[in-house]
Amino acid sequence: MAQTVGDFVVERLHSWGVRKIFGYPGDGINGVFGALRRAEGKIEFIQARHEEMAAFMAAAYAKFTGKLGVCIATSGPGAAHLVTGLYDAKLDHMPVLAIVGQQARSALGGHYQQEIDLPAMLRDVAGAFVQQGTEPAQVRHLIDRAIRIALGGRTVTAIVLPNDLQEENYQEPPRAHGTLHSGVGYRPPMTLPHRDDLQRAADILNDGRKVAMLVGAGALGATDEVIAVADCLGAGCAKALLGRTALPDDLPWVTGSIGLLGTEPSWTMMNECDTLLMVGSGFPYAEFLPKEGQARGVQIDLSPEMLSLRYPMDINLVGDAAGTLRALLPLLQPKTDQGWRKRIGAHTDTWWKTLEQRALQPADPVNPQRVVWELSPRLPDGVIVTSDSGSCANWYARDLKFRRGMMASLSGGLASMGAAVPYAIAAKFAHGDRPVIALVGDGAMQMNNMAELITVAKYWRDWVDHRWIVCVFNNEDLNQVTWEQRVFEGDPKFDASQKIPDVPYHRFAELIGLKGIFCDDPDQLGAAWDEALAADRPVVLEVKTDPEVPPLPPHISLDQALKFGRTIARSDPRQGGMIAGAARQILSSILPGQHGSH
Ligand SMILES: Cc1ncc(C[n+]2csc(CCOP(=O)(O)OP(=O)(O)O)c2C)c(N)n1
Ligand SMILES: [Mg+2]
Numbered sequence: 001m002a003q004t005v006g007d008f009v010v011e012r013l014h015s016w017g018v019r020k021i022f023g024y025p026g027d028g029i030n031g032v033f034g035a036l037r038r039a040e041g042k043i044e045f046i047q048a049r050h051e052e053m054a055a056f057m058a059a060a061y062a063k064f065t066g067k068l069g070v071c072i073a074t075s076g077p078g079a080a081h082l083v084t085g086l087y088d089a090k091l092d093h094m095p096v097l098a099i100v101g102q103q104a105r106s107a108l109g110g111h112y113q114q115e116i117d118l119p120a121m122l123r124d125v126a127g128a129f130v131q132q133g134t135e136p137a138q139v140r141h142l143i144d145r146a147i148r149i150a151l152g153g154r155t156v157t158a159i160v161l162p163n164d165l166q167e168e169n170y171q172e173p174p175r176a177h178g179t180l181h182s183g184v185g186y187r188p189p190m191t192l193p194h195r196d197d198l199q200r201a202a203d204i205l206n207d208g209r210k211v212a213m214l215v216g217a218g219a220l221g222a223t224d225e226v227i228a229v230a231d232c233l234g235a236g237c238a239k240a241l242l243g244r245t246a247l248p249d250d251l252p253w254v255t256g257s258i259g260l261l262g263t264e265p266s267w268t269m270m271n272e273c274d275t276l277l278m279v280g281s282g283f284p285y286a287e288f289l290p291k292e293g294q295a296r297g298v299q300i301d302l303s304p305e306m307l308s309l310r311y312p313m314d315i316n317l318v319g320d321a322a323g324t325l326r327a328l329l330p331l332l333q334p335k336t337d338q339g340w341r342k343r344i345g346a347h348t349d350t351w352w353k354t355l356e357q358r359a360l361q362p363a364d365p366v367n368p369q370r371v372v373w374e375l376s377p378r379l380p381d382g383v384i385v386t387s388d389s390g391s392c393a394n395w396y397a398r399d400l401k402f403r404r405g406m407m408a409s410l411s412g413g414l415a416s417m418g419a420a421v422p423y424a425i426a427a428k429f430a431h432g433d434r435p436v437i438a439l440v441g442d443g444a445m446q447m448n449n450m451a452e453l454i455t456v457a458k459y460w461r462d463w464v465d466h467r468w469i470v471c472v473f474n475n476e477d478l479n480q481v482t483w484e485q486r487v488f489e490g491d492p493k494f495d496a497s498q499k500i501p502d503v504p505y506h507r508f509a510e511l512i513g514l515k516g517i518f519c520d521d522p523d524q525l526g527a528a529w530d531e532a533l534a535a536d537r538p539v540v541l542e543v544k545t546d547p548e549v550p551p552l553p554p555h556i557s558l559d560q561a562l563k564f565g566r567t568i569a570r571s572d573p574r575q576g577g578m579i580a581g582a583a584r585q586i587l588s589s590i591l592p593g594q595h596g597s598h
Pocket of ligand 2: 441
């Protein structure tokens with residue numbers, strides 16, 4: 001049988017090293033699905049419940065493997081469903097290729113069923129490369145370019161394939177005017193800055209007496225180098241959310257997360273440093289970095305577009321994190337005065353104790369911080385942790401002590417709800433031998449994560465390690481936003497928009513063949529985690545948590561606090577139920593007056 005365009009697409013993807021595709025079928029893309037079937041497992045197709053989830057999976061697969069993520073969907077609604085997940089990949093600089101179907105070439109422009117102007121729709125998210133195929137001989141370079149541009153630019157690209165084109169016989173491009181003859185293969189270069197720029201950076205770092213570092217996702221493969229440079233500079237180091245596992249949390253000079261979900265020692269270090277070294281981070285909130293002019297700055301990033309964006313740096317180095325830090329190290333003079341670092345260590349030590357106290361404060365019925373606090377020492381070696389967007393991201397950011405060899409991620413730049421379960425599924429397809437844990441709010445569970453449990457039920461037996469746990473924070477509230485409304489707007493809780501139905505998540509798990517565990521007793525949390533980690537199948541651990549525990553930034557401003565005070569004084573429906581500890585935590589976070597100024 002002659003090779004169809006669909007067959008060629010599958011074969012070419014295989015030549016590029018693609019072995020897994022996440023998606024959902026439909027008649028707009030049947031020509032490629034038929035080819036996937038005919039290719040007899042050369043590429044595994046992973047069926048999500050919803051195309052958005054497939055795109056999240058492709059993004060997470062790229063995050064956890066460093067390879068290209070690929071997702072596939074039909075024309076019209078299928079392609080439109082992909083879009084949020086594709087933005088997630090784009091904003092976190094992940095290489096993802098979307099392959100979508102389209103109506104027949106002869107129908108296009110005819111207000112045909114399921115006809116959307118897909119190149120126009122995808123133009124923003126996949127702007128680096130989006131093309132609709134029209135000719136069999138064109139498809140080869142469409143695939144080659146889409147993949148090379150995605151990998152080279154660490155971004156999203158898309159190919160739109162009309163369904164009749166997929167069925168046609170494939171033709172190699174003839175040797176003629178107006179044809180292209182593309183090839184397969186790409187490996188990112190090792191990028192290093194100029195030697196004199198490295199020296200100028202080293203001069204600044206050598207001059208500094210109080211060096212603060214901030215590392216992000218770009219430093220995930222540079223743990224040894226970050227440690228060596230930090231040791232030499234006597235520096236403390238904060239971690240942006242996507243770089244949460246770039247450094248283990250048991251190092252005394254690692255201050256943990258930064259920003260709204262960050263820690264107090266990170267905040268203080270940034271306010272007091274005289275030199276900032278930022279590595280591979282697009283951390284967005286400039287108000288958590290030094291005040292302009294306070295510190296001299298050096299930044300290392302692979303993307304020029306991310307340089308000197310949040311802080312005006314003195315030296316901008318375009319380079320691979322590990323290689324650039326290795327090249328910098330011999331130019332650095334070891335600091336003899338360890339006073340700065342000791343201070344950071346002491347502050348961090350106190351902060352961990354504060355976190356413990358906060359986690360152990362009683363709540364009604366369970367303090368959500370305690371859920372994560374109890375998990376932390378139980379994290380199995382090599383675990384992959386994902387978090388959804390919601391209040392649990394605060395506890396994920398602050399309360400987990402990651403060790404070396406663990407991985408973790410969430411929807412960072414897009415901060416979309418609904419990513420934790422598809423991320424956790426992709427983690428298993430990336431590393432089937434690692435245990436995986438997802439932290440998810442009940443709102444995000446209801447939005448779409450619950451349906452993806454069906455995907456887990458479908459595939460878990462194929463995973464070498466069966467430990468896959470989603471922990472649901474059942475607080476019957478869209479809590480992160482409830483608190484944002486209270487603190488940032490001074491508004492009381494608006495039940496109509498914030499309250500959500502109570503759903504027995506653990507029983508849903510049991511209904512579909514997974515294990516369900518329910519916990520509403522803080523003293524049983526440890527045992528619940530132990531049971532979940534020992535289970536012979538994926539688990540939904542549902543914890544009834546208190547929505548009145550504030551997931552607040554380490555230092556809210558005085559202005560925000562005043563607004564909050566007014567809210568409480570006015571008619572928040574939960575005023576009576578507000579635990580005393582909540583107000584205490586907020587006050588203790590603003591009281592050291594020096595922090596109330598931003
Ligand atoms: C797709 C999407 N919609 C809305 C938001 C805004 N948002 C951020 S967190 C949040 C509440 C999440 O509620 P839940 O999942 O129950 O977690 P909780 O904060 O209650 O722990 C909302 C609505 C978002 N980030 N993404
Ligand atoms: Mg909730």
